[in-house]
Amino acid sequence: MKGFGVLKHDFCRKDDHMKRLLFFAAILTAILFTVPSYADEYEPVRIAVIDTGISTAAISERNLDRGHNYIIPNAATEDTVGHGTAVAAIIAGSETAGVTGLCPEAVLVPLVYYSKNRNDMAVKGDLPMLAQIIRDAVEIYNCRIINISSGAKVDTPALWDAVAWAEQRGVLVVSCAGNDGNSTVYFPGAFSTVLCAGTVNIAEDGPALFSNCHSGVDLLAPGIRLKTTNIKGESVTVNGTSYSTAWVTGAAALMLTHDPSLTPYRLRQLLCSTARDICSEGYDEESGWGIVDLNAAMAKLQAEKEKTLPFHDVAQDAYYRDAVEWALKNGITGGTTSTTFSPDMTCTRAQTVTFLWRAAGCPEPRITRNSFGDVTENDYFYKAVLWASERGITSGTSDTTFSPYIPCSEAEIITFLWRAKNRPDAAGKSVVASNLGEHYYTDAVAWADTHGLFNAARTDFDPKKESPRAHIVVYLYRSMNAGF
Secondary structure: EEOOOOOEOOOOOOOOHHHHHHHHHHHHHHHHHOOOOOOOOOOOOEEEEEEOOOOOOOHHHHOOOOOEEEOOOOOOOOOOOOOHHHHHHHHHEEEEEEEOOOOOOOOOEEOOEEEEOOOOOOOEEOHHHHHHHHHHHHHOOOOOOEOOEEEEOOOOOOHHHHHHHHHOOOOOEEOOOOOOOOOOOOOOOOEEEOOEEEEOOOOOOOEEEOOOOOOOOOEEOOOOOEEEOOOOOEEEEEOOOOHHHHHHHHHHHHHHHHOOOOHHHHHHHHHHHHHEEHHHHHHOOEEEEEOHHHHHHHHHHHHHHOOOOOOOOOOOOOOOOOHHHHHOOOOOOOOOOOOOOOOOEEHHHEEEEEEHHHOOOOOOOOOOOOOOOOOOOOOHHHHHHHHHHHOOOOOOOOOOOOOOOOOOOOOOOOOOHHHOOOOOOEEEEEEOHHHHOOOOHHHHHHHHHHOOOHHOOOOOOOOOOOOOOOOHHHHHHHHHHHHO
């Protein structure tokens, strides 16, 4: 693994332009935390900082929680290198160094995978370790964002699976583009569900000379002469995409603080759609979607929170209303028209798999071979079907057919969802499943029943019944937001 940042003592005068950026960030944070329409009271966002540890001399105790040192058994998570502490201060701030973080109320969890031993020799983790740390950040440390200010030039299935698993559990992964100044691709930043940050140049008209340019780059953010701290709590300036990554993490954390219901997909969408476009119009490999505009992203978030649901066929007290609002906001499905949701309309297999794929964050499928003759590259559901096939969610109705336009049954949607969640166990004994006999969907029904999916959809399970849109969004909403 390679870290992407350089620390420099703050002995010289700061760049005036970067001063203005940091001043803006501080003022914006203060405003957002004092304006009543934004400042609802929520639990602080927990952020895993997978790095070199965090210095307690530099970062306030209120911004830290227990982590783990994966490199040196029984060692603490104190930073002996400085990289992780610098990242942490950009996210949450450092009082001793006079640094205002992007999200001062964030709680940081130091997960050490690079450190120094007693002989002052560097000890680095490998990709299997990183994959496990990502899973632990979600399952053990209950983090909502994972900051990985480093990368590797190789893509492994274990790392890809861990990132996809985090996405499915509502956790945003943020990583960096790399500092080689060329088109070298680094992982996990290049994965489609990872928010990949490059560094903007001083003129704000392109990437910094050191910032890598490739198809994985999503955004540019400040990362030149950025003020932060060393492990002693002293002010330093830093350069690198590592620190741009921390800047983006802080911005995402601030948004998540004000709306904890935001999915990783929606966070990426908000930040990318409001970025200030530079270089070529629209997306380009040099700047991604442009430079992060936190003010614009927060304004769009607030405007969307104030919007009323446009569908006249979704009553205020409908059991599926919250699920419809969630699905609409997170781009999982819109209405059948601008004013109707059509809750009782059935969904096709293609639509259902597409909803699942969108709920998973629209991950890019790794396979390129399509074995289904009734699915073409021009179909809106093409990537969703490849992804579902790759993940073992569905194998089609035969070896060569997917049957995209056949209505999806209750048995199919429950099984698709259960498989997408990696076939979890039931939470107890299911009376519904015990009366079914042995079928491909029996275990999935046991899981769904014991976790209350049928109660949430106010339905009795009928395997052959065509599943309506209302049921499908409720099943998705319930399973994606309940953490099981």
